[in-house]
Amino acid sequence: MNDKNTAEDNDLAHKYKDTIDLPQTEFPMRGNGPVREPEIQKFWEEQEVYKKSIELREKEGAQSFILHDGPPYLSSDKIHIGTALNKILKDIVIKYKNQRGFRTPYIPGYDSHGLPIENAVVKDLKGGRSSISIPELRERCKDFALANLKGQEEKFKRLGVLGEWDKPYVTLDKEFEAEQIKLFAEMSEKGFIYRGLKAVQWSWGAETALAEAEVEYQDDHQSPTIHVAFKITKTNLKQAQGTSLVIWTTTPWTIPGNLAICLNKKVDYAAFETIQKDKEDNHKENNQKNLGKLIIATELKATFEKETNCLLTQVGESFKGIELEGTITKHPLYNRDSVIVFGEHVTTDAGTGCVHTAPGHGQEDFLVGKEYGLEILCPVNGQGVYTKEALSYKFKNSEILKKAAEKNQSLKQKLENRNADYSSEIELEGFHVTKQANDFIIAALEDSGALIKLGRITHSYPYCWRSKTPLIFRATEQWFASVDGFRKKALEEIDKVNWIPERGRNRIYKMVEDRGDWCISRQRTWGVPIPAFYNKNKLNDQGNPDSILDKEIIDHVAKIFAKEGSSAWYTKDIKELIPQSFFDKNPKVALEGLERETDTMDVWFDSGSTHRTVVAARPELTKPGEKFKPVDLYLEGSDQHRGWFQSSLLTSVATNGFAPYQSVLTHGFVMDEKGRKMSKSLGNVVDPADVIEKYGADILRLWVASVDYSIDIKVGDNMFKQLSDIYRNFRNTSRYLLGNLFDFDPKNDKVAYKDLWQVDKVILHKLQKLTGTLTENFDNYQFFKYYQVIQNFCSVDLSAFYFDVIKDRLYTHGKNSLSRKAAQTVLFELLSSLNRLFVPVLPHLSEDILSFTSEAIKDSYKESGFFAKNAGAGSSILLSNWPSIKDKYVNEELEVFFSELMQIRELAFKEVEELRQKKEIGKSLEAEIIIEAQKDKLEKLKNIEQELKQVFIVSKISFIEGTDLKLTAKVFQGEKCYRCWKLFDKEEIQNGICHTCAEAIS
Template sequence: IWTTTPWTIPANQAVSLNPELEYSLVQVDAGQGAERMILATEMVEGVMARWGIEHFQVLAHCKGADLEHLKLRHPVYDRQVPVILGDHVSLDAGTGAVHTAPDHGMEDFEVGKAYGIGTISLVQADGTYTSAAGEFAGVHVYKADGPVCEALQREGKLVHSEKFRHSYPHCWRTKTPLIYRATPQWFISMDKNNLRADALDAIKGVRWVPSWGQNRIEAMFEQSPDWCISRQRTWGVPITLFVHKETQDLHPDTGALIEKAAQAIEKDGIDAWYDLNPADLLGSDADQYEKVTDTLDVWFDSGVTHESVLRTRPELGQFPADMYLEGSDQHRGWFQSSLLTSVGAYDEAPFRTVLTHGFIVDGEGRKMSKSLGNVISPADVVEKYGADIIRLWAASADYGQDISVSAEILERTSEAYRRIRNTFRFLLGNIFDFEPGEAVPFDRMPELDQWAMTSLAGLVSRVGASYDDWKFHQVYRAIYDYCVTDLSAFYLDVIKDRLYADDADSDSRRSAQTVLAEMLTALVRLVAPILSFTAEEVWRFMPEPLREGVESVHLAGWPTLEVPQARAAELAEAYGVVLDVRDEVMKALEEARNAKAIGKSQEARVVVKAAEDVRSVLAERGTEELAAMFIVSAVEIEPSTDGLLSVDVLPAEGEKCPRCWNYRPLGASGLCARCDDVVTR
């Protein structure tokens, strides 16, 4: 056998083989004369090389299953141990024969239990061997490797030993090596009263976000062993039980005793149990029973918050909770313990929805650590950027996986925030003279404004659905793309001419302002759950009539926007074509600008050559409307000879109007007809 923990050899009670692996009987001289050893066939040559043995002979082969129940002699003590079978035996390291000590390993404990092999408890709570360990009695296990190896050498059982680096469990807090030691504990059975089956049924009635959370927790419950709820600690919630000193059976009046202990703890605190004289509760039985000093698993503590928090505080709403939210590691922790205690007590889950998120890592995907110097303090980010930048960064990430953060990522988030904030500044700045009573009805709006209204309605619908699905990164992406693509790069750019050059009270300008007001009142509500402080600031700067007397955006309710659905579908299809053409026009204008053929886009007229279906859509809009949308002085539409879309950029005809900068025929006033009419009024 092979082990990295010689100190566990005294507790050996079996040797495990894999039933499906092939084993070889090997004749060899390892320094003790001719011997015959059983090794996994695939490992023979590697083992011989490690031991420095050049000459050996394989005599026979068999399956591991053929050796089950074979009796072996313990290498130190005068007793026999059996060969048992376990799937945990692999060819990753060692010899294919695994030293098995149920006292000191989970796999050893489980495979031993299958063969009726229990624990022998040779190691005490202080880490030293008991007298039952013979020559090792009183030796601390940390110092036992040497004495054990010496005993093996003395008995002629040590074939080879060496020091090498390998993985070993350590305490996460003190960084010291751990000792696995089997001890008596209290358990909640997963199957005795159908707790496992009932919990699996309850899982199906819960909404899991992301959806893979359901598969994960179901797999855990299907494989979960009985729940060990006891701990040996000097602090914590006590397990208020009395057990018989000889039989360890529970006191027959346990239920009533637990209630009395609970009343004492409610009055005097946790120490009431530890200070309690058993005779005060047990009377004459006190001589036969002892007080349990174990404490509850802290996951049991947190797992009953549905009782200690929700059920005892009606003001919090209800039981079950709307949502439990934690990191993805809590499927095995809080979510599982809460579900078990609630199903066990009330036959239902304690939550309607469970949302899990990944963990924060640095820009390279590494865990944050002071030693690596990659920790980013939220307080520093708030100091530099403001709290809403952290909120926007958190919302922009897909929390279904680990979330990266770095100075570069925060800079990008800050830039995204700036673009959203600038959108609000534009909206606020261009409705300064607008009153809700001046709003233009949808059916009287120019077509572009109707499209903008339907686009906004689509955004409200998508964002609402994403919030309902807890997909905050989709909320962020939808709002950001809307502000940058639909608004800044298109609609807001196009309507500047109407806002700044049309008559202040004209229907065209009021229509644009109507749309801007709708955008403002909807967007500020949509971003409020994420950009809470910015939204509140925007709300305070909004014209009073648009706030309708509501003090805070967080009290304003969710936006609703109704548009004719048939018209919305028609415009979405048409403007899909228009915007594709506009993209090509923008590229052509940029190329002309780079070639110094034009300066501003108003200095150009464009000739769009397209297939019949595209020309038909463009013609329905009209060349004047297209010129406004393309921000050029004129648009001409011609057939495409090859069926492909192309754009020619030519110098604009006419002269530059000094007021609107468009190229038009100028009148006696030196202005274009539109500007002359506005100025004359």
């Protein structure tokens, strides 16, 4: 081991230290994103980089690449990590495509109408929603939405997302609304819009019908369960005479709507003599009750006995359900028939095999009711309260009702408010279905003797996503888009779209194939009004005023909306909303008999119409002189298969006849580090704002680029810590490049390819390959491959290999030596490429790198195609071109040479490491490597002896001819050059330094 710490050592080392060419740069080692990024973003804004990025490409005559933004919802001014992911993915695509020379307008959008906003606003109203007028309420909703828009916009910008932030699209824009109802009119013209009665999922909490998307199921819903006997009053089947059918239901409040009992034609039924044991009274002798003969499905006998505490004894032959055709029973509460019908949905999984059927209160019931021509009776209003049609009931035993009222205070209250005597005839009108009606009906059934058993069940039940109240089924009149009218075309179009990943195609295909008609109307205030009128003087089949949906009127209204916004619908006189020409053409319609529609459109219709209201309407998004065509890309979370992708597809196919997009890319959902869903209760929610505050936006963007977004995406602090390390590696790689290029002027210093060393050529080759791979990865939207590949290049090829190997040349060979300039030539190519390759994912880092790049190098960029044409001096890195592959640097042969070299290097390092472990050496320059190899191989290696020493970072290599390749290392007993630190034979050192060094400083 050489002595290191003598005074002489220090003197000499100090003497020569100033003569070596160490890297020089101010580029900070740490990114300090939280502070530095906002500065960079300010620079982008001041430079109007977004605007320039479009204009420069336009001047080049570029093709457009249109990524149409799906609008996030404005219910909050914060953004979710999933939204951040989405926006960053979009921005990566846009930035990349722009670098590739495309004209890439990006117009951010916002979804501003709908229930959640309305609810939030109403919640803050002191006097409730009725305390202010509709236009006032709408005004507040608008303010609320726009305030949130400001908040979200700020956060999106902070992500480094570039776009038309000054002119985003918002679904509440006047022009947007005007175009939207025109689109609606067009669908109506084509016969795709109709008004119909439907059993819809109804939220009494929100007083509206809900779209499928707005329904959520709760698993722990508790319901009462009742077994109820319906006396048969007329039947042709002998076994059924003098018996009752038993139904089972979990919604007692639907009993007033009962019009039928549904059986399965093929299921076996039988009448049973039924004895019920009274549980509480079972010591007494008299603890049994004879319930008479009851009919249920035979298969359910045991279940029934258990559930109702009964003992069943079959009477007579069993029979198929079909044999009860024509049978009539009596409603247990009213003097009304309940007829027997049949349906396939009746199973023997649960209940009694006899299904209580209220056509106004259930999907299946509704369909069966229609099939059998039953009245669609729905005695419940929008608030979930019985109407007059629910009739009345008089208790024989008023004690039963009294007891029920004691248990249910709200029922008691209701009864007392009415001053009702418990024994009088009680109108059901005014009872709320879940709050009072259930208990009342149960009591009434008990009183009438029809109630066999009351129980409780915990099951999953649909709830309103906003008001969190249980849903009911209600048959109501609604506006629909008839998907049947264009389903076939829509499916054809799905197959023409490029779905990324491919399975997205199957998903949306099946959804569109199976879906029913699209219920478009919402009984809400905050939305685009459905531009329809009702004629009180003409009634439809349901006895309701006839509806008018007329293109001429809508076009007229659209003009008003375009000028004043859609609130005009509520503030203007009807007279102003309808053009005179309409009355001229329809002389039978009188103005006095008309009422305006109060429903608004489903918000999915708002966003689903953006291909018309935004893409076709904004000149930036259509190429000058070009007709509207499907945009290149929609990019959203996979939940949008049922949402935006579908609503956009449907409205576009219905009106344009084609899909609004050529490609659709979907990403998965963001989970926590363990792959669990994020939820407030688990406390595992990652807030993008926190990440930015702690690590900066580039780290967040790097995370986006590092994960396979096609499946579930995990996120957590550990990941960000690791990403920071990778980021630091990128940063230090850049810092090394900048530092060692401080004196390099590409104009004068570039070294010809033939004068480069082998390792230089290898790296240039690898850089070309890297560029090729990354281009491919981006073209295929495989960002995580980009991340892996570029990371590997920076740490393995550069940091651990090339940068280490060329240090001796850079630092000691002399400022203007060919070998130093050769290495710098490569570093220059690396800087020029990497700086731009970082852009899509790490724009801030890229800008930072450029700003610390020497003027000489920046000058050379101007003419080299580094930037978009005409980008001008002081340009942002965001105006750069994606690096292209330089064929002159591609050299496949070197690839083989390189991998061999790396293998040998590995062997050498292992040997050297052994010496180090034995404490015989410190740095590898203190070692000598002895290579033993076959003659021809040995010759090859001998030829590049100088280079090999650099590659192994040792001071000497000896060659011995042998059979197999073998490397050994030993301590090199030489003298140290105090300038370059390599060891030499004693006689080669003069004044403490070697010949080469002496030459370098002479």
